[in-house]
Amino acid sequence: MEAIARRHARPVPADVLLHPIAIASLGLLIVNDHVLKGAFPGPITGKLSDFAGLVIFPLALVATWELLRSLTGRKWMSGRLSIGVAVAVTGAVFAAVKLVPPATALVSELFGVGQWLLTMPADGPLPTRIMTDATDLVALPALLIAYVIVLRRREHGNDV
Numbered sequence: 775m776e777a778i779a780r781r782h783a784r785p786v787p788a789d790v791l792l793h794p795i796a797i798a799s800l801g802l803l804i805v806n807d808h809v810l811k812g813a814f815p816g817p818i819t820g821k822l823s824d825f826a827g828l829v830i831f832p833l834a835l836v837a838t839w840e841l842l843r844s845l846t847g848r849k850w851m852s853g854r855l856s857i858g859v860a861v862a863v864t865g866a867v868f869a870a871v872k873l874v875p876p877a878t879a880l881v882s883e884l885f886g887v888g889q890w891l892l893t894m895p896a897d898g899p900l901p902t903r904i905m906t907d908a909t910d911l912v913a914l915p916a917l918l919i920a921y922v923i924v925l926r927r928r929e930h931g932n933d934v
Contacts, residue, residue: 785851785927787844788837791830793923799829820905824913828868832860832920857924861917869911871904878906 790796803826811819836852839860843850870877882901890899 787840787850790833790840790852790924790927791837793833793927795919795923796830796833799826802826803830817909820907821910821913824868824910825916828864828913828916829919832857832864832917833923835860835863836920836924851928852924853928854925857921861921864920865914865917868914872907872910875906878904 791800803823806819806822806826810822836857839856840850840852867877867881871881872878879901882904883899885902885904887899889902
């Protein structure tokens with residue numbers, strides 16, 4: 775009965791982050807980065823974060839866009855253009871970070887500042903560990919998952 779009610783529910787801004795694949799991707803990213811990489815360092819745990827991040831990040835961009843548009847009273851529902859831009863930006867930044875050492879260093883510093891702002895440890899921001907590694911580009915097709923999630927929601931309401 776709950777599935778039927780959910781199927782007919784109207785979409786709300788940022789609900790793309792509530793999609794089961796989005797939730798699983800975020801959970802995988804957190805567990806992988808904070809548990810699995812330490813317990814099982816290697817190429818598999820490194821790639822898991824890449825795949826999960828490439829699913830969740832464009833969805834987070836779309837959700838932010840939808841919330842901002844909703845707060846200003848505008849039509850907020852995302853479509854091909856907004857998810858296309860989110861996927862393109864995510865893919866371009868990811869590729870730059872994985873191929874260009876100065877981009878890797880910059881994003882590492884920015885992530886460190888972001889983590890520091892969330893936790894405010896006394897020793898200040900510390901850069902996160904991000905590796906320049908062209909083999910990580912194998913994860914780029916994961917961007918298509920985010921694209922499909924947004925388009926299916928647009929076509930079918932919340933039945934995604």
